[in-house]
Amino acid sequence: MSAVQSVTPFETVRTPDPASRPTKIHTANVKVTYGQKQALHGVSIDIAEKAVTAFIGPSGCGKSTFLRCINRMNDSIAGARVEGTIKLDDQNIYDPDLDVVELRARVGMVFQKPNPFPKSIFDNVAYGPRIHGLARSKADLEEIVVTSLQKASLFNEVKDRLAEPGTGLSGGQQQRLCIARAIAVSPEVILMDEPCSALDPIATAKVEELIDELRANFTIVIVTHSMQQAARVSQRTAFFHLGHLIEEGPTDHVFTNPLEQRTQDYITGRFG
């Protein structure tokens, strides 16, 4: 974490939020290198609390890499190096004193492909609370599991088969189970890495609806390849290209009136 203040080769085009929300995550000049290859060239963005921020951009533009910096999932990749500042509520998450376990309890993550553990539906959701000792009794744990499943709009579909394996659910249900699993730890932020790319349109619609509901309680950052999805679920949109953050602003603004030529080209389908 050096405080190198190199000059970025270009300025990100920013449009401030009309409804000013407090900042949950503040990042400045984040650079990521994998071995010799630089994946991010200094990204600075403030992510608003209790809103959905969408990261869009063509494949390999660095949006997933940036997302994985926020809960330090890049730590487990050999040869990955992260520079710059990432603050969650004014606390630097790359501070050596910070416990990464605690950070990940505050910043949950949902992955591209549903990855339920080969355990029962109940145990899948109870996994996080058990690890962090969130439940004082069995009844307590049950309550957490049920509430999380309800919040993930999955409870009604699975209430009779909580003991069955989570891997037996359909793809869309599995993804909502993963969201329930993330919610069960009561995180403040939920990161979603293309959560619908492996789902059919109906399942996608359900997950999108869910994301919209979750916004009331959580700060959500979602990486997506679908521009329609970004337009539907997010309040703010950030456009990445070749490891740079090109433009960020209110979603309707970015989609209807982009200030950058490249953003416009990408959104209108001219490349990407």
Next chain:
Amino acid sequence: MGPLWLLALIAGLSFFGFVLGHWKSVVLSGKGRSTLAARPGYYGAYVLIWTALPALLILVALSIAKPLLVEHTVRANLPEQVLANPTQLSLEVSGVEQVAAGLKLASAEELENIRIGVVTARSVFARHGLPLGEDVKPYQLIAASALNLVADGLDTAVDIAVVAALAFGLIFAFVRIKPRLRARNLVENTILALLIGASSVAILTTIGIVLSLLFQALQFFSMVSPISFYFGTVWDPRFAAAGSSESGQFGFLPLFWGTIYISFFAMLVAVPIGLFSAVYMAEYATSRVRSVAKPLIEILAGIPTIVYGFFALTTVGPLVRDFVAVPLGLGNSGNNVITAGLVMGIMIIPYVSSLSDDIFTAVPRSLRDGSLALGATRSETMRQVILPAALPGVVGAVLLAMSRAIGETMIVVLAAGVAANASLNPFAEMTTITVKIVNQLTGDLEFTSPQTLVAFALGITLFVITLGLNVLALTIVRKYREQYE
């Protein structure tokens, strides 16, 4: 021509056939190769197969038939009183074969001398470097010359048949080459037959082994009842003195107990160490450490078991005796169950660790990420996600290692001794099924007494035990595959 010459001829002509077929197809197609049904190489292979395959089949078939025909000839020429004594028959046949070999060495003049009785055949053969144990009897000479006649005739027949097959195949296939000939089909079918043949060899061998075990074991069970064998608690076979009909006691249980007890200690060593090292290799080690350490662990699997055996005998055994058994007052033998278990456990560590490592690595990364992203530490992830997901596979690995331990012989002989003994004391001498099989089959034996036949009963019992374990392991491993898909 000998079979080697024939093989060389087959190889040469086949190659020639390949070139010929290739050439003809190219010529036939002219410039527009698209008119051919297959590429020229297939036509070459077509002629090659037609040339080589029938000739090879004939060669193999006649080579198998030859010794049978020869023996038949010899028997047909032996006098009645020799044939009447079946126990001596195989000895007589080999005697005749030796005489026949001698007759081939002798010159025409010497043969004439033998025939009119001027010199003995034995002295002539001795001069040619073929000493015989006793004088050649007249009927042996007759049988031997008949043998030579038939053998030579057969050799010529083989030569002719093979050459004829070569010529026919070559010409037939060459003539048949036309642009629309489906040469590929023959090549594909031949390859298929080859592959099926290869798999059948393995399967048939297994069946053959089992059948021979079974046959001898049944013979044993006709002398000793299965109940007294499987439920007997005393192993005292009494070595069969020639002619004595006294048979000992063949109690299987002490051997079974020794096998189980020693394997138990081996697993006690191998499973934790193997598993922990697998966890380290799969989850914690950097790729550089892994690339060095993993082969080093696997070297353990390459050490011959006899080396483990004398390591146990000279190092581990005395250590266990002097520092554990004697102070505890539990025994004073360097040969004991603990030593065998320890050393055998070390031997099977790589089986457990290498297989488990593969199984851990096969658990999808997304499960690890999912757990880590929930704030689980690496060891929590290991214990609560990876291990449960991999458990069936790990159980399979452990069972495979166990069948390895049960079948181990050399280490047990040197480390635990040969005394059949059913005791709970792990510092006692004990032995296993495999060791007793070796014991019963070493030395000067006749394969009709229960003392030797018991080895086959033990063998088939052991086979059933390890087969059961393997089947169990495979079933579990197969089930595991479906776990997270």
